Amino acid sequence: MTEQAVAQWLRQNDNFLILTHIRPDGDTLGCGSALCQGLEKLGKTAYMLRNPGGLRNFEGFLTFRWAPEDYVPEHVIALDIATEDLLPQGAHQQYRGKVEVCVDHHPSNEGYAQELCLNSSASACGEILYRICRELEVLDEAIAKALYIAIATDCGGFIYSNTTPETHRIGAALMEYGDFRKVNKHFFQTKSFKQLRLESMVLGSEVFFEDGKVCIGVISLADKASVDADDGDCEELASFAAAIEGVGCAATLRELSPGEWKASLRSVDTYADSNRICGLLGGGGHAAAAGATVHGSLAEVRQVVYQAIMQVLKG
Numbered sequence: 001m002t003e004q005a006v007a008q009w010l011r012q013n014d015n016f017l018i019l020t021h022i023r024p025d026g027d028t029l030g031c032g033s034a035l036c037q038g039l040e041k042l043g044k045t046a047y048m049l050r051n052p053g054g055l056r057n058f059e060g061f062l063t064f065r066w067a068p069e070d071y072v073p074e075h076v077i078a079l080d081i082a083t084e085d086l087l088p089q090g091a092h093q094q095y096r097g098k099v100e101v102c103v104d105h106h107p108s109n110e111g112y113a114q115e116l117c118l119n120s121s122a123s124a125c126g127e128i129l130y131r132i133c134r135e136l137e138v139l140d141e142a143i144a145k146a147l148y149i150a151i152a153t154d155c156g157g158f159i160y161s162n163t164t165p166e167t168h169r170i171g172a173a174l175m176e177y178g179d180f181r182k183v184n185k186h187f188f189q190t191k192s193f194k195q196l197r198l199e200s201m202v203l204g205s206e207v208f209f210e211d212g213k214v215c216i217g218v219i220s221l222a223d224k225a226s227v228d229a230d231d232g233d234c235e236e237l238a239s240f241a242a243a244i245e246g247v248g249c250a251a252t253l254r255e256l257s258p259g260e261w262k263a264s265l266r267s268v269d270t271y272a273d274s275n276r277i278c279g280l281l282g283g284g285g286h287a288a289a290a291g292a293t294v295h296g297s298l299a300e301v302r303q304v305v306y307q308a309i310m311q312v313l314k315g
């Protein structure tokens with residue numbers, strides 16, 4: 001499905017429900033917020049499905065219109081959600097097999113929706129939503145800000161390897177609508193003291209392999225509890241590990257619940273395909289950044305992740 005076709009479908013229909021992914025990031029939330037506001041401007045009824053994930057980092061920057069409990073949508077659209085396994089908590093029973101249109105940029109998208117608008121060269125789903133909103137002629141300062149947050153956060157402030165000339169062009173076009181300096185300060189130049197303490201714990205846990213090119217770090221539930229941190233405080237830890245000089249592949253294992261770990265992979269300069277590594281672990285994402293959920297003791301999970309990395313490096 002092309003971006004124009006998505007815009008047309010949105011114009012022709014009404015009563016939408018917008019889905020964002022579990023453990024929501026700036027991309028999925030920024031896209032949801034932008035689309036919801038855009039549809040509202042067109043006189044449509046549109047809500048986002050309440051996402052119980054950590055939203056604190058976005059307070060004061062994004063506005064959300066959550067669906068009332070009894071809302072019955074006619075059309076369900078998923079944004080930045082590569083597989084139905086990434087639907088937010090509580091949405092699985094109701095919305096599995098019910099997504100009519102999915103707009104995404106993950107090459108690992110499983111094609112679960114009836115119609116898929118996929119552009120894997122987009123740095124963020126926000127790039128695709130930008131073109132859809134432009135097509136719908138709804139762009140204004142609030143929508144531009146939401147899309148700017150979506151794009152800037154998914155490309156690390158226009159720094160990650162997914163950043164393209166088009167990413168900058170769209171960022172520049174969005175900046176014409178308002179002053180987003182506060183957005184950049186908040187998302188890229190500010191860390192809570194908790195986050196910095198978590199970073200020091202991850203650093204202390206790093207184990208290096210392959211002459212320092214591969215590292216595996218850990219953040220346990222006990223670590224998180226010791227500084228009273230939540231998942232939102234942990235979001236940037238995976239990218240942080242990839243900043244260590246000489247590292248080509250950084251894996252960060254974060255304990256979600258006892259025996260359940262989120263493995264986040266980051267690759268530098270295409271050293272190892274994170275999407276392939278996570279694919280071996282039952283997850284996915286992009287070549288530069290991907291994730292998977294792995295079960296077992298820390299020792300088991302560390303071993304399984306190490307083997308997946310080595311399999312991709314040697315293969």
Ligand SMILES: [Mn+2]
Nearest residue numbers: 027080125154
């Ligand atoms: Mn994304």
